[in-house]
Amino acid sequence: MRSYLSVRVCNFSQLCAKIGTKRSVVKLYFHGKKTRKTKNGDRPRTRKSPLTVRWCLIQGFHTCNALILRIEEERRREMTLKVYGHRLSQPSRAIIIFCKVNGIDFEEVTIDFTTGKHRLPDFKEINPMAEVPAIVHGDLKLFESHAILCYLASAFPGVPDRWYPADIISRAKIQSILDWHHSNLRRGALNYCINSALGPVRSLPLNPQAAIEDEKILSASLSKLESVWLKGDAKFLLGNLQPSVADLSLACEIMQLEVVDEKDRKRILGPHPKILEWIDNVKCATSPHFEEVHEHLQEVKARIALLKSA
Ligand SMILES: N[C@@H](CCC(=O)N[C@@H](CS)C(=O)NCC(=O)O)C(=O)O
Structure with a gap:
């Protein structure tokens, strides 16, 4: 954390210039925020600055450490x-x-x-x-x-480079998968799931006829994924040893098939063992978060079953 112990100011403008904050923000902290009572009679918390800070500013030539630290804290919160x-x-x-x-x-x-x-x-x-x-x-x-x-x-500086490498060629290749994803794999998977299972959860009717066409797009996309980006014994897309943002995005798309009927899921994914293995690899590399975040799909599946039986 930066230290402001040596910051000395004599007016708002100087303070704003020193800490690079808008005048309105500093004034808010200095004077506190006007508040109105809420419906239940409570007063919401104000951001009144401590008296000492106020006194410091009124004196005109003092260190504004406490005030500045509060502003920084608010900035971090924002x-x-x-x-x-x-x-x-x-x-x-x-x-x-x-x-x-x-x-x-x-x-x-x-x-x-x-x-x-x-x-x-x-x-x-x-x-x-x-x-x-x-x-x-x-x-x-x-x-x-x-x-x-x-x-x-x-x-975010702590994120390992391999997720979205700084190297422009690797980055461009990832970008190319991401672009492809939206008009191919996503188109097939999303529409198939809605038309064959998810529709009622979103108050939409099922559409088995459309689902047949969606499945064709989905299956063709899965084949392309296997033959282009998972060729050989690639553990992750592009033959990488670790997953990138493309692996995560595409794996989450395919995981949506968890909500469809088990026999439909097997029919669609069964012919693609490499895809199944790759999803397992992404799962392992991001465990336990991958499983935890996907747990919600089981609740949705139960809801679909309930709606079906109603
Ligand atoms: N291209 C968007 C797609 C986002 C999208 O399709 N979101 C869906 C949920 S998965 C949505 O919000 N749908 C609202 C609607 O269809 O009205 C992205 O990748 O963020």
């Missing part, structure tokens, strides 16, 4: 990463697992898209596309899971 998602959502799971595996401090905010919460104005302020996942990190609001994974891997 910088805490917020992940808006839902564990039924494949891309949300990838982000949650990524944060957990890499020890990134984050707050998980559940947006239940099965009941339309993603269309509420507050969430659309964060993601105007009304989809989970999205993140808020300081002033940054970001949506699209692949962009988020790449941002997290680059913005």
Whole structure:
């Protein structure tokens, strides 16, 4: 933590310049925040600065250590990463697992898209596309899971390079898998799961006819995945020895098949032993978070069974 013991100021402008904070923020701390009573009569906590700090500033030529430390603390709080998602959502799971595996401090905010919460104005302020996942990190609001994974891997210094390597060629190859994913594997897997099992959970009808077409796209994508990026005895995509953001994103997509009927899942994944082995590798490399975050799918599966029997 930076020490401000030597910071001496005589007015707001100097203080703001020294600590690189907006004048309005410093004033807020200095004067405290005006508060109104809430419905139940409580007064919310104010951020009144300690008297000593106030006195220091009034005196005009004093060290503002306590005030500055409070501002820094608030900044850190504001910088805490917020992940808006839902564990039924494949891309949300990838982000949650990524944060957990890499020890990134984050707050998980559940947006239940099965009941339309993603269309509420507050969430659309964060993601105007009304989809989970999205993140808020300081002033940054970001949506699209692949962009988020790449941002997290680059913005947090403790994340090992192999997740999204600095080397531009390795990075470009990962990017190419991520781009392919959205219009192929995801298209097939997402629509197949909705049309064959998940629909009723989201108040949508099942559509067995569409599911047949979705399965064709999904199976073709699985074959491509095996023959292009998992060729030879590759443990992870691109023949890497450790998983990258692409492994995590694609593995979470395929895991969505946990919610479909067991015989359908076996029919689709059975012909792809390399895929099954690779998913196990991703699971092992990110254990126990991978399993823990995917547990939610079992609850969804139980809900599907209940809706079916009703
Ligand atoms: N391309 C987006 C896809 C996000 C997405 O499809 N999210 C789904 C949940 S998995 C969603 O929020 N759907 C809301 C809706 O369809 O109304 C990403 O990778 O983040």
